[in-house]
Amino acid sequence: MNPDETQTNNRMRPAKEKWIIGALIVLIITAAFNVARLSGFSFDVRDFAASIGLATDENIPYQGACYSEVTLTETKQDNDKISFTLAGVKSFFGKYDTLVPTYYPEDGALYIVETVDSRGTVLGQYELSSGRYLNAETFGEKPEGKMIEFQSAPTKIVLPHNPKISKLRVTEGSGGTGILSEIPFTSSTGCSPSVELRVNGNLNPDPVLYNTKMKLSYEAKGAEIRYCRPAGHHVPLDNGKVWTRLGNIYGNYNEYKLIAKHDTKGYSDPLLFEIVCYATDGQQARDTVTVSVVKPKPILAANVKLLSIESVSWPDKVFSAGDTVRVTMYIKNNSGEIYSGVISAYDETRWGTEQKYTFEAGQTKRIILTFTARKENTGTTRHNFVISADGYDRISGVISTKETATALPSPTPSYTPYTPKSFNTYTPQPSYSASPTPTYTPTPTPTVSSSPTPTPTQTSTPSPSSSSSPSYSPTPTS
Structure with a gap:
């Protein structure tokens, strides 16, 4: 091996080592996530991205299971200007990302719909086709086609749900930059979770x-x-x-x-x-x-009742219709576990009540069953009741009810209306003066003496009818 080859291999070795280390890291991370997933651990890429500063909810696109089908009305004005108005919005759910016509500049479009938030930021761009043109064809030996143009027609577009959208901006496509319409918009209100x-x-x-x-x-x-x-x-x-x-x-x-x-x-x-x-x-x-x-019922000895009725206090009064009947009892759970059972009190006609109770292991519970006395047709009736502790124990007793008397209506009083006297006039009585009462002075008794006494002159009090009284001389008495 020549020196040049040795130097080349030395330069390639660090690159190979880095590639191997990177592959090992990927394998370790993948294995860790698989183990975490199998153990019940959940992972949200958005939480992870936000924690390391890569992404937040502000820049995560709302591509989800909720969509808005937007219907716009396209109108050609007299001056050949095109405008759009909102005709309706309908929400639907599912995995329909393929229905969203995302705009790509290299593909071109007749119109472009921009979703804009309240700050004027463009959230997304989508292709919009025209609905004013209809291609009519005749079929025969020589098919012919004709393009029909309408002055106004609806057109639809599917947008992903995004509550940040405040308006739709429709612009010219195919290199055009003019804004045709800006439409106030609220994303599908029906997209509630x-x-x-x-x-x-x-x-x-x-x-x-x-x-x-x-x-x-x-x-x-x-x-x-x-x-x-x-x-x-x-x-x-x-x-x-x-x-x-x-x-x-x-x-x-x-x-x-x-x-x-x-x-x-x-x-x-x-x-x-x-x-x-x-x-x-x-x-x-x-x-x-x-x-x-x-809970399966525990198995007890043959002579042991799971629930036993320890005592019952039967009411000793005769009940009228509508009275509240109360039966007090003590029920014991003889098992070593918690048990829930139905305690009931019914007569032969199924008049009564029942209630489900839960007993702790070995617990004796005081229970009061309450129900309403029913109306009897005649006289007093004795009802034979049976108290059941979830079918494990039963005790019989009697509850009596009576006919409720109907009060007779009070007679309507008969009377003559009283008419008060009138005191509107008063007649005064004539006045009068009483006669004066006469004054009477008794006559004095004369004094008798042996010698003659000169005769006194007696004058009486004049009466109202006379001016003077006659004088007299008494006869001497011997």
């Missing part, structure tokens, strides 16, 4: 057995979903993680295998799952689903 949460593929799932596996899945639609966040009960996954502690999860569809139990409480019925999804435009979507959990 939505999400569905399912258990075993069902929105209303069937009950699942306690401590068995079940599949929980969600599917998000509408506006582009940035990430979703689980909530609800703490239910463990089959890989040791917990549903509510997964943090942000990414993708429009994911499914997980969970164990039908509560992570800290064990048996819990029902289990509640919730998910909240956040779209890139700030909107949110939320959904919840519940599933009943059935």
